[in-house]
Amino acid sequence: QVQLVESGGGVVQPGGSLRLSCAASGFTFSNYGMHWVRQAPGKGLEWVAFIRYDGSNKYFADSVKGRFTISRDISKKTLYLQMNSLRAEDTAVYYCARDGDYWIWGQGTMVTVSS
Amino acid sequence: DIVMTQSPDSLAVSLGERATINCKSSHSVLYSSNNNNYLAWYQQKPGQPPKLLIYWASTRESGVPDRFSGSGSGTDFTLTISSLQAEDVAVYYCQQYYSIPYSFGQGTKLEIK
Numbered sequence: 749q750v751q752l753v754e755s756g757g758g759v760v761q762p763g764g765s766l767r768l769s770c771a772a773s774g775f776t777f778s779n780y781g782m783h784w785v786r787q788a789p790g791k792g793l794e795w796v797a798f799i800r801y802d803g804s805n806k807y808f809a810d811s812v813k814g815r816f817t818i819s820r821d822i823s824k825k826t827l828y829l830q831m832n833s834l835r836a837e838d839t840a841v842y843y844c845a846r847d848g849d850y851w852i853w854g855q856g857t858m859v860t861v862s863s
Numbered sequence: 864d865i866v867m868t869q870s871p872d873s874l875a876v877s878l879g880e881r882a883t884i885n886c887k888s889s890h891s892v893l894y895s896s897n898n899n900n901y902l903a904w905y906q907q908k909p910g911q912p913p914k915l916l917i918y919w920a921s922t923r924e925s926g927v928p929d930r931f932s933g934s935g936s937g938t939d940f941t942l943t944i945s946s947l948q949a950e951d952v953a954v955y956y957c958q959q960y961y962s963i964p965y966s967f968g969q970g971t972k973l974e975i976k
Binding site (some may be wrong): 807 | 903905918919957963964965966969970
């Protein structure tokens with residue numbers, strides 16, 4: 749079955765960087781666009797970024813534009829989120845999700861930005 | 864950008880009674896070429912990822928109990944739980960996946976009265 753497993757979360761100081769990974773299995777990774785969505789503690793869901801199935805186009809929320817990048821490695825069936833210049837307000841659980849008629853979500857990985 | 868607004872923010876319903884959550888989008892999410900509304904509903908329990916309940920505004924995801932139903936078109940949508948069960952206590956979100964930036968409602972917290 750479709751499975752998405754996020755990793756790479758942790759504690760980082762303000763201004764620091766972190767790279768999240770999302771390992772995909774159970775479907776043809778190269779056929780689907782992929783998203784990152786985050787949820788700050790006790791808050792709602794916020795879409796962060798999207799990459800098309802072939803990597804040709806990438807889109808970002810205004811809150812992360814210029815600081816985050818999204819990429820994918822088809823051979824490794826893995827999605828990435830490179831997060832730079834991190835701020836306290838980036839503290840959240842980060843989920844990856846598969847695009848389509850409906851989205852399929854991973855379990856999430858926690859990122860804490862704190863000194 | 865499309866803004867999604869849910870009402871109410873919280874809701875308390877007795878076991879066995881009907882629960883209704885509304886979602887309004889600031890722009891139509893109906894794609895005319897395929898007549899699909901790009902609107903989904905999720906259920907989220909503490910410590911868990913969102914669970915898909917409904918997509919295309921009214922299509923129930925496989926395995927979701929039939930007491931959950933979605934309706935509406937264009938800009939106004941409703942999630943109905945016909946007979947509330949204890950395990951339905953959760954936060955519910957609507958989401959538009961019609962246009963970037965994709966967006967979610969603020970969430971509705973459902974509790975037992």
